[in-house]
Amino acid sequence: MSDAAETSQSKAGLSNGLAVLKQHFGERVETGQALRSQHAHTTTWLTNQPPDAVFCPRDTAEVQKVVGICAQYRVPVIPFGTGSSLEGHVNAPHGGISIDFKDMNAILAVNADDMDATVQPGVTRKALNTHLRDTGLFFSVDPGADASIGGMAATGASGTNAVRYGTMKDNILALKAVLPSGEVITTAARARKTSAGYDLTRLMVGSEGTLGLITELTLRLRGIPEAISAATCSFPSVDAACRAVILTIQYGLPVARIELLDALQVRAVNAYSKLSLPEAPLLLLEFHGSAAGVAEQAEAFGDIAAEMGGSGFTFTTREEERNQLWQARHDAYWAGLQLRPGAKGLSTDVCVPVSRLADCVGAAQEKLAADGITAPIVGHVGDGNFHCLLLVDMDNPDEVHRAEGFVGWLNDLAISMDGTCTGEHGIGQGKAKYLERELGAGAMVMMQAIKRGIDPLNIMNPGKMGLG
The missing domain is CATH 3.30.43.10 (Uridine Diphospho-n-acetylenolpyruvylglucosamine Reductase, domain 2)
Structure with missing residues (x-):
């Protein structure tokens, strides 16, 4: 034909x-x-x-x-x-x-004794945590945006808490999904572990809707900590901040969140969220545990920060102050856009082994400066993941070309460092051409075979992940 x-x-x-x-x-x-x-x-x-x-x-x-x-x-x-x-x-x-x-936004069951909940895919993470508040439990995956749980599962989302609590792949026990054939499957039971058959739950998580539609999710919940403290510390350079992160992870300090904001991002956050943080590379951290434990963790990090030239280290357990800091962090995208009104924002992420983090972020900053691109950097650096928000005049073809070139260069750099072209944004359309470079031709053949076997008519979210 x-x-x-x-x-x-x-x-x-x-x-x-x-x-x-x-x-x-x-x-x-x-x-x-x-x-x-x-x-x-x-x-x-x-x-x-x-x-x-x-x-x-x-x-x-x-x-x-x-x-x-x-x-x-x-x-x-x-x-x-x-x-x-x-x-x-x-x-x-x-x-x-x-x-x-x-409209499929019901919380179907909360099993407080088992620390799990079953929800429909349209439930948002904030709605779920509001519902759970009186149980002493919370759902830990926090990508910043008030995303739906189904969307977070489909894209394999993570976020600020991943360094301690893991990503969506670590926090979903079971799924119900409608396959392209119209058949409904359940991927697992509520048990905390199983060795029964293929891990169909993890196959569906991160599949970006290319294998089926998720209609129910059973989620792992966590206990709300007795005490929470947030800390900030400024550094003379991004390299020094990244090396403080590396030492923190190697030391085994159980941080719940550890976020990097470069000086440009701090300036944007100050203006947008009405803060007065020193306009230098900043680490924003959170510690969970007992009152004595979080104080001890904060003090241990303070020693590490001082060793790397950190200054202005402060921490607080006051909920209002903590919420203000983390809301500012979650608004970093919108704050960044205000650095260049009228420009379009291109947010791209990569993830590398923590030991290569300083090298990767430093190289990215140098490349951005050389290419004349304005782009604040922020990241969930406890697991080696960071984001660049490129601010681009879409009416300037040369600028668009330079920005596209930078994204490709950064993806290739992360892959060359044994990292990934995306730590949490997913592949979709935007990163499809980098997937084979990262995984190799053999892995792509296997993914194509799985896709064809489950969705031979290619009706499920076609044109994504380089799968047709």
């Missing part, structure tokens, strides 16, 4: 499939242009590629029904959480229907 004939057949199938969906669900299958555009990529500079329709299911049975119809007519299916992903995961390059899980 010719390409033109295939395209015509695809369009006919899409049209017919949407018509059948409307027969079953009526006006709930929405096709307004503004809504469709909102359900495509909007957070950075990747092209907005809207779906042909948007549907908000209310339960697993409705998801199953929609997927069955889409499989029959080969209509692409794109899952949508809150739209906060950064690499084009929610784009619809081949058209299709966006499945928005905002």
Whole structure:
């Protein structure tokens, strides 16, 4: 069949499939242009590629029904959480229907004795933790944005707490998912460990909607610490700050969070969040434990910081002060955008072994300066992960070219250091071309085989992860 004939057949199938969906669900299958555009990529500079329709299911049975119809007519299916992903995961390059899980937002069960909870994918992390507050438990994965739990699972998210509590892959016990065939599977039980069969839970986590749609998640919960302290310390250089991080990890200090802000990011945070932090490279930390324990941990870090030339070390256990500091950290993206009003922000992340962190961040700063690019740096440096927010005039082709070149250079640098092109943003569209460089051709062949075996019609979030 010719390409033109295939395209015509695809369009006919899409049209017919949407018509059948409307027969079953009526006006709930929405096709307004503004809504469709909102359900495509909007957070950075990747092209907005809207779906042909948007549907908000209310339960697993409705998801199953929609997927069955889409499989029959080969209509692409794109899952949508809150739209906060950064690499084009929610784009619809081949058209299709966006499945928005905002109405599947129930907390189904909290098993406080077992320290787990089962939720629907549309529950956001803040809503879950608000619900859990009276139980003495919390869900630890904190990517900053108030993302949906389903979206966080699909992209393998992590965030500020990962250095102590792990990423989504470490905090999901089991999933329920609708496969491209319309079949519903459960990947595991609630038991804390199992050696039964393939680890289907981890296969689904980070698969970016290319293998199925997650409709329930059983999550590992943690006890709210007796005491929490936050600390800040300034350093004469990013290199000195990174080396303090390395010593902290090697020393075995059980920090819950350890974040780096370079001088430019500190300046942005001060202006945006009305703070008065010294405008020098800064480490922002948090310690969890007993009152005596967090004080001891803070003092031990203070000694490490002094050894690396740190200054102005302070820590606080006051909740209001802690919340102000961490809210400022979570607003770093928006603060960074204010450094160059009118510019578009391109946020990119890499992750390297902690021992290579100082080298990687230092090289990135030198390259940014040489290329004339304004880009504050911030990172979850306790696990070697950092972000650059490139501020780009999209009307300047040369500037856009330099920014794109830097992103490619940084990805290759991280890979050359035995790191990864993405610690937590995921692959999506934006980083697809770097995945084979990182994993090798053999791994890509295996991933393609898994994708074809589960989704032979390629209807699940096509065009992502370099999987077709």
